[in-house]
Amino acid sequence: MSNFFQLLMNEQFKLYIRKSTWIMYILMAVLIVGVAFLSNFGVENTPTYQAAHDDDWRQTLQDDNASMQKKMEQDEMMQGAYTGQIEKNNYYLDNDIQPAPYDTWQFVMENKFLLSLVSLLTIIVAAGIVANEFKWGTIKLLLIRPITRTKILASKYVSVLLFALFTLLFVLIFSWIIGAIFFGINGMDPHIVVNQSDGYAYVSVIGQIVQGYGLQLVTLVMMATFAFMISAIFRQSSLAIGIAIFLMLSGNAIVGFFSDYNWAKYILFANTNMNQYINGSPMFDGMSLGFSITVLAVYYVIFLTVSWVFFTKRDVAGH
Amino acid sequence: MSDTAMELIDVKKVIGNKDIIKGLTFNIHKGEVFGFIGPNGAGKTTTIRMMVGLMGLSGGDVRILGNSIKSDFKDAIREVGAIVENPEMYPFMTGKQNLTHYARMMPKVTKERIQEVVKLVGLEKAINEKAGKYSLGMRQRLGIAQAILHQPSVLILDEPTNGLDPAGIREIRQYIRKLAEEENVAVIISSHLLSEIELMCDRIGLIKNGEMVAIQDVNAATEQTTVVEVQLEVTPIQEAVNILTEDFGIKASGRDTLLIQAERDRIPDIIETFVKQNIRIYQVTVTTSTLEDKFFDLIGENTIE
Numbered sequence: 001m002s003n004f005f006q007l008l009m010n011e012q013f014k015l016y017i018r019k020s021t022w023i024m025y026i027l028m029a030v031l032i033v034g035v036a037f038l039s040n041f042g043v044e045n046t047p048t049y050q051a052a053h054d055d056d057w058r059q060t061l062q063d064d065n066a067s068m069q070k071k072m073e074q075d076e077m078m079q080g081a082y083t084g085q086i087e088k089n090n091y092y093l094d095n096d097i098q099p100a101p102y103d104t105w106q107f108v109m110e111n112k113f114l115l116s117l118v119s120l121l122t123i124i125v126a127a128g129i130v131a132n133e134f135k136w137g138t139i140k141l142l143l144i145r146p147i148t149r150t151k152i153l154a155s156k157y158v159s160v161l162l163f164a165l166f167t168l169l170f171v172l173i174f175s176w177i178i179g180a181i182f183f184g185i186n187g188m189d190p191h192i193v194v195n196q197s198d199g200y201a202y203v204s205v206i207g208q209i210v211q212g213y214g215l216q217l218v219t220l221v222m223m224a225t226f227a228f229m230i231s232a233i234f235r236q237s238s239l240a241i242g243i244a245i246f247l248m249l250s251g252n253a254i255v256g257f258f259s260d261y262n263w264a265k266y267i268l269f270a271n272t273n274m275n276q277y278i279n280g281s282p283m284f285d286g287m288s289l290g291f292s293i294t295v296l297a298v299y300y301v302i303f304l305t306v307s308w309v310f311f312t313k314r315d316v317a318g319h
Numbered sequence: 320m321s322d323t324a325m326e327l328i329d330v331k332k333v334i335g336n337k338d339i340i341k342g343l344t345f346n347i348h349k350g351e352v353f354g355f356i357g358p359n360g361a362g363k364t365t366t367i368r369m370m371v372g373l374m375g376l377s378g379g380d381v382r383i384l385g386n387s388i389k390s391d392f393k394d395a396i397r398e399v400g401a402i403v404e405n406p407e408m409y410p411f412m413t414g415k416q417n418l419t420h421y422a423r424m425m426p427k428v429t430k431e432r433i434q435e436v437v438k439l440v441g442l443e444k445a446i447n448e449k450a451g452k453y454s455l456g457m458r459q460r461l462g463i464a465q466a467i468l469h470q471p472s473v474l475i476l477d478e479p480t481n482g483l484d485p486a487g488i489r490e491i492r493q494y495i496r497k498l499a500e501e502e503n504v505a506v507i508i509s510s511h512l513l514s515e516i517e518l519m520c521d522r523i524g525l526i527k528n529g530e531m532v533a534i535q536d537v538n539a540a541t542e543q544t545t546v547v548e549v550q551l552e553v554t555p556i557q558e559a560v561n562i563l564t565e566d567f568g569i570k571a572s573g574r575d576t577l578l579i580q581a582e583r584d585r586i587p588d589i590i591e592t593f594v595k596q597n598i599r600i601y602q603v604t605v606t607t608s609t610l611e612d613k614f615f616d617l618i619g620e621n622t623i624e
């Protein structure tokens with residue numbers, strides 16, 4: 001076990017010494033600052049902002065509701081856009097809660113869309129971590145050490161997960177810092193009103209962050225493991241990146257295309273979105289949280305087993 | 320036998336339905352430098368890949384200090400250092416970082432040992448530069464450094480002289496002899512150029528089409544009774560020709576320099592007679608090694624480079 005740690009160090013070293021990895025991080029940093037800059041623009045003029053900073057916040061919310069009501073009467077099209085906001089405002093008014101000001105916690109929460117970017121980067125890393133050793137020819141020097149191929153593969157897989165973890169932490173921490181600079185910090189556990197399956201509720205933002213990011217980790221881990229498998233089979237990273245990203249983007253469309261068939265519920269992408277259980281509306285009849293977890297586990301084990309078989313059993317021959 | 324470092328027992332490799340290696344059996348002893356010679360595509364690299372476990376064996380076994388590469392991989396490979404084909408390194412890492420990377424994968428390789436090896440292969444100046452900037456010769460040296468880091472009992476080098484300049488080849492040759500003689504390491508060197516490695520080998524195995532055609536002791540090849548080809552630059556030429564025919568029964572050819580075939584141990588006698596008969600000798604050269612002749616015969620002249 002002690003040399004497993006050494007292997008992990010090697011893998012992490014090889015990953016983080018390369019410029020391409022740093023470019024990924026720099027791009028994410030630029031994106032986060034950009035998003036903060038855009039959100040900051042004109043935030044003071046919104047009724048929610050004013051309500052949060054006003055002593056007379058009840059009046060502000062009522063005025064806001066009235067003006068939205070009026071616009072809805074004039075224009076049927078705006079119905080959908082405003083009802084949610086009106087109900088939210090009403091929840092604050094009914095429960096006599098002053099809305100919390102927009103702050104870094106909410107900024108972090110909204111940045112959960114960045115997790116698709118983290119998934120993308122993790123797929124790129126997962127696709128390269130085995131294939132690149134073949135591309136560089138270093139696989140020959142890597143496999144002639146007193147370490148089993150299984151252990152080397154395991155160290156590479158764990159390295160991918162570590163990369164995902166570090167990148168996720170980077171997004172969280174960097175967003176928080178940038179958010180704090182742009183929007184300030186409103187205590188350590190702010191609450192907001194959100195729409196859940198059983199109506200509106202007053203919930204912790206941190207809880208929302210954990211849920212929002214956590215649910216996307218399912219797709220991240222599954223697709224990274226998939227890319228890892230493809231690269232172990234074909235020893236070629238661009239193919240693995242291509243297939244994994246294509247599937248990630250078209251996953252929902254694939255499920256939709258086969259939605260007439262009952263077996264569609266066994267498709268990986270029918271099960272990666274855990275929101276369906278939080279909203280209480282599973283995609284197919286007969287699906288439950290337990291069902292999805294089982295299906296995901298089966299896919300996961302298949303991905304890893306196939307990777308293992310190809311990596312440990314196949315000859316390392318010339319090109 | 321206790322002095323056997325590596326044993327190949329009827330090693331076979333079939334890829335698809337092609338017999339690439341057709342049953343190789345030979346031993347390499349501790350402290351011996353074994354030359355593995357064969358034309359392009361003979362199967363040298365394939366055999367080496369099987370020796371180090373990169374390729375599975377279709378038949379037979381490879382044992383390193385008695386441990387099978389198939390069933391005892393870790394114990395067997397622990398005693399092996401190798402370069403397989405080109406010495407490929409991580410181009411974005413420095414020479415030092417490359418060595419540290421491999422050092423982490425093996426037990427008991429200290430910082431001091433890395434330092435020592437870097438000095439041994441003469442890479443001190445370039446060791447903190449990125450390996451991607453290295454010349455082929457420098458990468459070859461780094462490859463050797465990586466192979467000897469953990470002081471293996473068996474060192475396998477696939478075409479290590481590839482890309483080295485003559486000075487580099489001589490250095491490597493001296494270093495390999497030293498490893499074999501002083502540290503009792505068994506060294507296997509493959510090459511398709513006999514002349515490049517003949518000087519550092521104790522024994523040479525000739526492989527062709529996946530079969531071992533001959534195994535030859537380098538010293539035995541230069542036994543006293545073997546016939547060698549000699550070039551003589553002497554004057555006056557006609558007198559020398561007469562002496563050769565009358566006293567030695569040797570027919571000479573050539574006009575400016577004489578070319579003769581003679582047993583090795585007769586060369587001193589010929590020279591002595593020439594001196595006594597006042598024939599002036601400018602040069603005596605043994606032109607072809609008998610080993611090379613022998614190998615040419617075995618594999619056909621046009622196939623060896």
Ligand SMILES: Nc1ncnc2c1ncn2[C@@H]1O[C@H](COP(=O)(O)OP(=O)(O)OP(=O)(O)O)[C@@H](O)[C@H]1O
Nearest residue numbers: 317318334339358359360361362363364365366511
């Ligand atoms: N993966 C493979 N699939 C099919 N045939 C292969 C494979 N690898 C090698 N061969 C064949 O095996 C034979 C031996 O190749 P090998 O690389 O071992 O030769 P070599 O003696 O090292 O030659 P060289 O001097 O050019 O390095 C060649 O005919 C080659 O075409």
Ligand SMILES: [Mg+2]
Nearest residue numbers: 363364404477
């Ligand atoms: Mg070769």
